[in-house]
Each structure stands twice: as C-alpha cells, then as structure tokens.
Amino acid sequence: MRNASPTLKAIAAHLGVSVTTVSRSLSGQGARYRISEKTQGAVRRLARRLDFSPNPLARGLRLKKTATVGLIIPDVSNPFFARIAHCVTIAARDHHHSVLLADSQEQTRLEIDSIDALLRRQVDGLILCPVGIADAHLRSLVRGPVPVILVDRHFPRLALPSVTSDNVGGARAATSHLLAAGHRRIGVLQGLPETSTNRDRLTGYRSALAGRGVRTDPRLVAGDTFLEDSGYRAARRLLRTRPRPTALFALGNLIALGALRAIAEAGLRIPGDISLVAFDDHPYADHLAPPVTTVAQDADALGRIAAGALFSRVRAQSLNSSQRHVVPTRLVSRGSVQPVSRASIQQQEKP
Amino acid sequence: MRNASPTLKAIAAHLGVSVTTVSRSLSGQGARYRISEKTQGAVRRLARRLDFSPNPLARGLRLKKTATVGLIIPDVSNPFFARIAHCVTIAARDHHHSVLLADSQEQTRLEIDSIDALLRRQVDGLILCPVGIADAHLRSLVRGPVPVILVDRHFPRLALPSVTSDNVGGARAATSHLLAAGHRRIGVLQGLPETSTNRDRLTGYRSALAGRGVRTDPRLVAGDTFLEDSGYRAARRLLRTRPRPTALFALGNLIALGALRAIAEAGLRIPGDISLVAFDDHPYADHLAPPVTTVAQDADALGRIAAGALFSRVRAQSLNSSQRHVVPTRLVSRGSVQPVSRASIQQQEKP
DNA sequence: ATGGCAGGCACAAACGATTGTGCAAGCCTG
DNA sequence: CAGGCTTGCACAATCGTTTGTGCCTGCCAT
Structure with a gap:
C-alpha cells in the first residue's frame, strides 16, 4: 500500500x-x-x-484548497466534545475531507495558537468550540479566509454562525420539573459564568422560577467552572446554607459528578434528602444510585449539523452569514427528583 | 490574524x-x-x-515532511480512546506538529482507507489503534515510509512497535481478587475474541484460575464484541446458566454497562446476589449502585508513551523496531465484590 | 600586473500539481 | 492552392519553499 x-x-x-x-x-x-x-x-x-x-500538498499549493477542515475543541477527553469530534470526523469522511484536530485545553491562549496553526495550514473550514469568554481573537474570523462554525458556545456580538443546544429551554424544563415536584429552594451549580452556555442555562432557570412566581435568590447560585472540582465546592457550599436547598441543578456533567461526591460526603441521600437534576446525559446515568434525571443534549446533532453547515459553506464558497442553529434538548426523568413534603415547603416559605 | x-x-x-x-x-x-x-x-x-x-504546504512539498502526525482510532466518542486522542494532540503540540484525526468506526475497511488517506497526506508518523483482527493491511506499514505505533491492540506477528496495557496482569489481578473472595464460578463477558486485548485478558483470567487450581469452564465465557449490547446479551446468557456464576468479569467498559443492565433486569443485586469486576475505570464508577470494582487502564500513559515513542522515531528518522511497551494497570477495589458464603461454595463444587 | 581566495549574494532547479495559451498537422472550402 | 478551421496535444508559468552551485567584487600576495 x-x-x-x-x-x-x-x-x-x-x-x-x-x-x-x-x-x-x-x-x-x-x-x-x-x-x-x-x-x-x-x-x-x-x-x-x-x-x-x-499529491494533496502540491494540489493544495496550487489550488489553495486542501480538502481539510480544522476542529478545535476545549478537551477531546470530555465525552460531550468527543461525541462532537466523532460526528465531525465522520461527516468529513463523507465529504472526502480530512480533519485536523486541536485540543485547546480550555485555554484561550492555546485556542488562539490552534486557530493560527490551522489557518496557516490552509484548512478549508473551521469548526470551533470556543473555550470561553474572550472573543477578541475571533473577530478576525468573521471576515477571515475560511468559513467558521461555532459549536456549543456562541458569541451574540459576533457575526459567526453557531450551533448550540437549546440551553435556555433545557434549563427551564429541568427547573420546571423541580418546581412541579414542589421544590422552591433550588440551588444552581453553575459553570464558567460569562459563557453563553452558562448564561443561557441560568436564564432558563430564572425564567422557570419567574413563571411560577418564585423569587430568585442569588445566594443559591454557586460555582465558577464546568469542572468537577467546581461542582464539588459549589455543592458543598450550597449544602451548608440554611435553610438548605431541597434540590440542586448542576449545569454540566462534570459539575454533577462533583455534586454527587459532595452530597455523598455530606451523608445525604438522593432523592430523600435532596433532589438533583443535571445538564448532560451520559450512559451511566441509568445506573447511578439513584439514576439521575438529566437534560440530555444531542451532541450527535450538534456535530452533524455543524459539519453540515460547514461543508455547505465550503462548497458554496460562501462565508459567514451569522446564522444560529439551536438544537432541542430532552429531559430524561429518572429517580433523582422527589416531591417535597408539604411541611418542608412551608418551612421554606417562612424565612 | x-x-x-x-x-x-x-x-x-x-x-x-x-x-x-x-x-x-x-x-x-x-x-x-x-x-x-x-x-x-x-x-x-x-x-x-x-x-x-x-507556507506548510510548500514546505512539505519540498521537504517531504509535513510536521503532521496521523491518529487513527476506532471511535473517538469512546472515553478510553478519547483520552488517548487528548494526550496525543497535546504531545503533538509540544512537538510543533499537527494531528490528522481519523475515526475508523470499528471497521477494517475504513481503517484501511484512513491509513491510505493519511499516508497520502504525507504524515510524518502514525499512531494507530487497530480495530481488530485483520492485520494484512498493516503488513506494508512495517517497512513503510513513516514510523507507526500501535496502541491498545498489538499484533504479535507484526514487527510494529506497540503500547498496550498490561491486560494479562490486570485480568489476573481482577480474577485473583474474585478468587480471594471465594468465587469459583466466574463468568467472563468477553469482547472481540481474536483481538490481542481480549486474548490477553482471557489469558490473565485463566492464569489466575490455574494458580488456584480451579478448572476453567468454557461455558463461562460469553460475548463477541466490546460493545454494550454484546455485554448485555452475554450477561443475560451467563445469568441463566445453572449453577449461576457467583461473579462476572466484564472485559470492557461498555460491556460492563450492558452487564449492569442485564443484572438489573434479572432482578439481581450487586454484590449480594452476584459480584462484578470490570475492565476500564471511569469517573462514574464511584457513584454507581454499588460502586464497581474495576481494572483501571492508564489511558493517559498509553497516549503519552505512544506519542513519545512516535516523536522520538520521527526525530531520529528511525523506523519500526518492534519494541513493545506495556503499561501497568491498577485494581480499584470498590463495593461490587462480596465474599461468597461457604454454603454456596460447596454447592458450586459439587456438580 | 596577475592569480588566488574569500565574502556576499543570486540563479535556477527541484517538489507535484493546475491551467491559459500556443502550435503543428490535417482537413475542408472557395 | 491559399486560407481557415478543427483536432490534439505541449509549453511554460504558477503556487511557496529549499538548496546546490555559480558569479561577481574586492583584497591580498607574488
């Protein structure tokens, strides 16, 4: 060969x-x-x-097209992003393109370097899951040489097309689910505060509360990154507030993991002592003790749609119309939410 | 920019x-x-x-070096492989190389295509997690144009360097753990039978049994792929054999997932009714009901070592000495193994 | 004055492909 | 039989680097 x-x-x-x-x-x-x-x-x-x-190199040199797309992800080892990567590589194969993968390790600095490296290599398109807050380095991509699609996180001020989950809707559904079970003090374990995902999920949470006429309490929101440790610390903090929240809403899969650890350490039982809902579904959710109710994101769809949008732009030579694509989420109800007893509701409403 | x-x-x-x-x-x-x-x-x-x-294209054309390595993986969305991909991309960045990622979707045909595509693109080296059994298409890689490293699975008859877990040792440790708890009828939920990983894990299992003088019973081995469904079907089958195995050993993470499902469906409790050990650790293992004892593979080390070996060969222009690198595994004892009662042991030894 | 040597750079040929244009041979037409 | 059209292909530039070799100038020694 x-x-x-x-x-x-x-x-x-x-x-x-x-x-x-x-x-x-x-x-x-x-x-x-x-x-x-x-x-x-x-x-x-x-x-x-x-x-x-x-020879693809010679061809690329002459044609200024490399049949290559770039994929930049904060962390391939995160199952959510891995799933996106999977779908993108498969779509790329279908379009006879190769994928240049870069892992930005959740660091803006490395994200910038990766973008630079891939553009140097003259990728025909770029799929980017931006790490976070900063968007200055993305500005030049808008009128840059190649089509770019943002996945998972987006920047409202930037005219770049994006594919994201319905974070607002998902969070609203999760919160409504808790409200319907009688919960009123619902703690939120948030991720990186300035990111669009975090903002949207908080928006959904608040919107659901407002819909029921429940006042939002800023002291019920804790956490600062999407990593497990942040979830752990945030959960510990919220579990110590009095009156204790009757339910926690974790805004990410790793955060939920940290929450599980904190809840176990506090000697509390789910859902007897506290209810839990988490953003992001995963295969083990069914087998946890108890099975955890989640907001499932369709990572496959995110990857597929992003790749589809990218390749249609690559083919059409069209650049970045700032179209936004929102993929629905699905509430997967398992055993981690329990109705609140009347007594405890009244106890909560007093203070 | x-x-x-x-x-x-x-x-x-x-x-x-x-x-x-x-x-x-x-x-x-x-x-x-x-x-x-x-x-x-x-x-x-x-x-x-x-x-x-x-311009990297022009440079590559002239130099016949592209500062690019290929990474071919059966399924990036599998956390184990995703972890390897993560480490490889990070190592590549350190060496100022880019990574061309291909997902062979567990199909030899696509693996062949991917190898071909990446070699065409003149990668300077290749890290390959071969999908399975067939190795004919790998033969030409031995004296091929670029260094190649096999990860996770290896082919004894092929003079290609490899980096694998100590599958024999890991399986032996897991089995010994069960034996020490008094288990004698230990069912094995295997993966793809002809793969090196599966063979090595079976070897470890048998070796541990032999060390205790326990006869191996071929009827206690079931399963045909590393996928969840295979684990589910295999577990169902073994759970119906009489006398029922007192323990199951799942040779992969997805297989274990299937086993959990089958055990739950059969209305059995872990570890009261049956003990379970699984190959591959994962973050949720701690929070399952009960926490599952696992053989942890050091996927990070696999990725790092493979990348290290590759880049040293890339630098040295040296080709494929068939060095084998074996990374130790670690038995993580949790609550899914329980000592067998004397009565049931005797009951088992009679037939 | 001439030969030799060193310094300082340029020429031009690769690497493999793509592409606008040019050119020869044959045929037809008037 | 001259001019033109068609057929069938080749020439050569180009993409952006790298690299072996050649060339010129000036200086020194003989």
Missing part, C-alpha cells in the same frame, strides 16, 4: 505524453481541451493500475 | 534581495552561506514585523 504514489510526470513519461494531458484526462477536463478518447483511456487505465492519486 | 501570511518573495522584494537570501537568513543557514549579519538582521526584522511563517 502506498509505496510513494506515482506522479503525473511518471505517468506522462510512461505514455509518452505531457503532464498536462495526464492531468486533464484524470480531472475530467479531457473533453474541454480536446484530448482524444484513446489517449484519455490509456491515461486512465495506467493511472488506475498504478493507483495514482494526486 | 493571518490575513494571508506574506511569502518569501514578498519579503525579498521589500528588501531588494533574493528569496534565497531570505530563506537562508530565516532558517539559520545564514552563516553557512555567508549572508552578512546586516542583511540577516534586516530580513529577520521584517519577517517578524510581517508575522511571516513559511
């Missing part, structure tokens, strides 16, 4: 024709340039026999 | 020198070719000011 694919030159020499002729015969331009059917046939046969395929 | 980086030619024109001079000044070859310090300084200043960096 692939012991140095032959070149146009080699094929041309074998057949006693010019590289021009070979190139045109193989690229389907034969007719336009009046290469005889006989010659074209001979070229194609030999090319097939030698398993010729044009 | 990156509004079409200038070219050597542009810099040369600006300074009234030749591209040769610019190239040599920037590549540190200035002294060897007697470019005066003054000229070199001017070139370097301008290059810095214009944020010049050589």
Whole structure:
C-alpha cells in the first residue's frame, strides 16, 4: 500500500505524453481541451493500475484548497466534545475531507495558537468550540479566509454562525420539573459564568422560577467552572446554607459528578434528602444510585449539523452569514427528583 | 490574524534581495552561506514585523515532511480512546506538529482507507489503534515510509512497535481478587475474541484460575464484541446458566454497562446476589449502585508513551523496531465484590 | 600586473500539481 | 492552392519553499 504514489510526470513519461494531458484526462477536463478518447483511456487505465492519486500538498499549493477542515475543541477527553469530534470526523469522511484536530485545553491562549496553526495550514473550514469568554481573537474570523462554525458556545456580538443546544429551554424544563415536584429552594451549580452556555442555562432557570412566581435568590447560585472540582465546592457550599436547598441543578456533567461526591460526603441521600437534576446525559446515568434525571443534549446533532453547515459553506464558497442553529434538548426523568413534603415547603416559605 | 501570511518573495522584494537570501537568513543557514549579519538582521526584522511563517504546504512539498502526525482510532466518542486522542494532540503540540484525526468506526475497511488517506497526506508518523483482527493491511506499514505505533491492540506477528496495557496482569489481578473472595464460578463477558486485548485478558483470567487450581469452564465465557449490547446479551446468557456464576468479569467498559443492565433486569443485586469486576475505570464508577470494582487502564500513559515513542522515531528518522511497551494497570477495589458464603461454595463444587 | 581566495549574494532547479495559451498537422472550402 | 478551421496535444508559468552551485567584487600576495 502506498509505496510513494506515482506522479503525473511518471505517468506522462510512461505514455509518452505531457503532464498536462495526464492531468486533464484524470480531472475530467479531457473533453474541454480536446484530448482524444484513446489517449484519455490509456491515461486512465495506467493511472488506475498504478493507483495514482494526486499529491494533496502540491494540489493544495496550487489550488489553495486542501480538502481539510480544522476542529478545535476545549478537551477531546470530555465525552460531550468527543461525541462532537466523532460526528465531525465522520461527516468529513463523507465529504472526502480530512480533519485536523486541536485540543485547546480550555485555554484561550492555546485556542488562539490552534486557530493560527490551522489557518496557516490552509484548512478549508473551521469548526470551533470556543473555550470561553474572550472573543477578541475571533473577530478576525468573521471576515477571515475560511468559513467558521461555532459549536456549543456562541458569541451574540459576533457575526459567526453557531450551533448550540437549546440551553435556555433545557434549563427551564429541568427547573420546571423541580418546581412541579414542589421544590422552591433550588440551588444552581453553575459553570464558567460569562459563557453563553452558562448564561443561557441560568436564564432558563430564572425564567422557570419567574413563571411560577418564585423569587430568585442569588445566594443559591454557586460555582465558577464546568469542572468537577467546581461542582464539588459549589455543592458543598450550597449544602451548608440554611435553610438548605431541597434540590440542586448542576449545569454540566462534570459539575454533577462533583455534586454527587459532595452530597455523598455530606451523608445525604438522593432523592430523600435532596433532589438533583443535571445538564448532560451520559450512559451511566441509568445506573447511578439513584439514576439521575438529566437534560440530555444531542451532541450527535450538534456535530452533524455543524459539519453540515460547514461543508455547505465550503462548497458554496460562501462565508459567514451569522446564522444560529439551536438544537432541542430532552429531559430524561429518572429517580433523582422527589416531591417535597408539604411541611418542608412551608418551612421554606417562612424565612 | 493571518490575513494571508506574506511569502518569501514578498519579503525579498521589500528588501531588494533574493528569496534565497531570505530563506537562508530565516532558517539559520545564514552563516553557512555567508549572508552578512546586516542583511540577516534586516530580513529577520521584517519577517517578524510581517508575522511571516513559511507556507506548510510548500514546505512539505519540498521537504517531504509535513510536521503532521496521523491518529487513527476506532471511535473517538469512546472515553478510553478519547483520552488517548487528548494526550496525543497535546504531545503533538509540544512537538510543533499537527494531528490528522481519523475515526475508523470499528471497521477494517475504513481503517484501511484512513491509513491510505493519511499516508497520502504525507504524515510524518502514525499512531494507530487497530480495530481488530485483520492485520494484512498493516503488513506494508512495517517497512513503510513513516514510523507507526500501535496502541491498545498489538499484533504479535507484526514487527510494529506497540503500547498496550498490561491486560494479562490486570485480568489476573481482577480474577485473583474474585478468587480471594471465594468465587469459583466466574463468568467472563468477553469482547472481540481474536483481538490481542481480549486474548490477553482471557489469558490473565485463566492464569489466575490455574494458580488456584480451579478448572476453567468454557461455558463461562460469553460475548463477541466490546460493545454494550454484546455485554448485555452475554450477561443475560451467563445469568441463566445453572449453577449461576457467583461473579462476572466484564472485559470492557461498555460491556460492563450492558452487564449492569442485564443484572438489573434479572432482578439481581450487586454484590449480594452476584459480584462484578470490570475492565476500564471511569469517573462514574464511584457513584454507581454499588460502586464497581474495576481494572483501571492508564489511558493517559498509553497516549503519552505512544506519542513519545512516535516523536522520538520521527526525530531520529528511525523506523519500526518492534519494541513493545506495556503499561501497568491498577485494581480499584470498590463495593461490587462480596465474599461468597461457604454454603454456596460447596454447592458450586459439587456438580 | 596577475592569480588566488574569500565574502556576499543570486540563479535556477527541484517538489507535484493546475491551467491559459500556443502550435503543428490535417482537413475542408472557395 | 491559399486560407481557415478543427483536432490534439505541449509549453511554460504558477503556487511557496529549499538548496546546490555559480558569479561577481574586492583584497591580498607574488
């Protein structure tokens, strides 16, 4: 396999024709340039026999197209992003493109470097899951050389197309679910505060509360990143507030993990002592003790839609119309939410 | 950022020198070719000011080196492989290389295509997690144009370097753990039978049994892939055998997931009715009901070591000495294993 | 004055592809 | 038979680097 694919030159020499002729015969331009059917046939046969395929580097150099897309992700080892990566690579294969993967390790600095490196390599398009808050470095992408699609997080002020979950709706559904079970003091374990995902989820949470006429209490919101440790610390803090929240809403899968740990350490039982809902579904949710009610994001859809949007732009040579795509979420009800007893509601409403 | 980086030619024109001079000044070859310090300084200043960096395509074309490595994985959305991908991309960044990612979707056909595509793109090295059994297509890689490292699975008959977990040792430890708790009928939920991982884990299992003088019973081994569904079906089957196994050993994380489902459906309790040990640790293992004892693979180490080995070969231009690297596993004891009561042991030893 | 040597750079050929244009041979037409 | 049209392909530039070699100038020694 692939012991140095032959070149146009080699094929041309074998057949006693010019590289021009070979190139045109193989690229389907034969007719336009009046290469005889006989010659074209001979070229194609030999090319097939030698398993010729044009050198992508040379091609890219000449054409300024590399049949390559960039994918920048904060952390491939996060199942949510991994799933997106999976879908993107599969879509890329379908479009005969390769994927250059970069892991920004949740650092804006590395995200900038990665964008730079991929653009240098002349990717034909870029799918980016931005790490967070800063967007100055994204500004130049708007009128940049290649189409860009933002996934998971978006920047309202930036005219870049994006594909995100319905974070507002998902959070509202989760919160409503808790409200319907009688919960009124619902603690929120948030992620990185300035990100669009976090903001949207908080918005959904507040909107649900407002819908029921429940006042939001800023002291019920804790946490500062989407990492497990932040979830752990935030949960510990909220569990110590009095009166204690009767339910926690974790705004991310790792945060939920931290919350589970904190709740276990506090000697509390789910859902007897406290209810829990988490953003992001995962395969183990069913087998936790108890199974955890989650807001499932359709990561597959995010990846697929982003890739679809990107490739349609790549094909159409069109740039970044700032279209926004929102993918619905789904509330997966399991056993981690329990109705609040009347007594405890009244106890809560007094202070 | 990156509004079409200038070219050597542009810099040369600006300074009234030749591209040769610019190239040599920037590549540190200035002294060897007697470019005066003054000229070199001017070139370097301008290059810095214009944020010049050589076009990787042109460079690759000329040098036959692309500063790119290929990474082929059966399924990036599997946390184990995702972790490997994460470590590889980070190592690549450290070595100023980019990563071309391909997802073979557990299909040999796609694995072949991916290898081909990446070699065409002239990657400088390849990290491959082979999907399975077939190895004919890997034969040509042994004396191929670039260094290749196999990760997770290896092929004893192939002179390709590999980095794998100590599957034999891990399985032996898990099995010994069960034996020490008095288990004698230990069912195995295996993965894809002909793979090295599966073989090695079975070997470890049998070796532990043999060490205790326990006869192995082929009817206690079930399953045919590493996927959840296989684990589910295999567990269902084993749970119906009489006398029922007192413990199950799942040879993979997804398999364990299927086993959990099957056990729950059968109305059995872990560890009261049946004990469980699983290959592959994961963050949720602690919070399952009950926490599951696992054989933790150090996926980070696999990725890091593989990348390290690859880059040292890339640097040294050395090819594929068939060195094998084995990374230790760690038994993480949680609550899913319970000592067998004397009565049930005797009951088991009778038939 | 001439030969030799070193310094300082430029020329030009790669690497493989794509593409606008040019050119020869054959045929037809008037 | 001259001019023009068609057929069938080749020439050569180009993308942006890298690199072996060649060339000129000036200086020193003989």
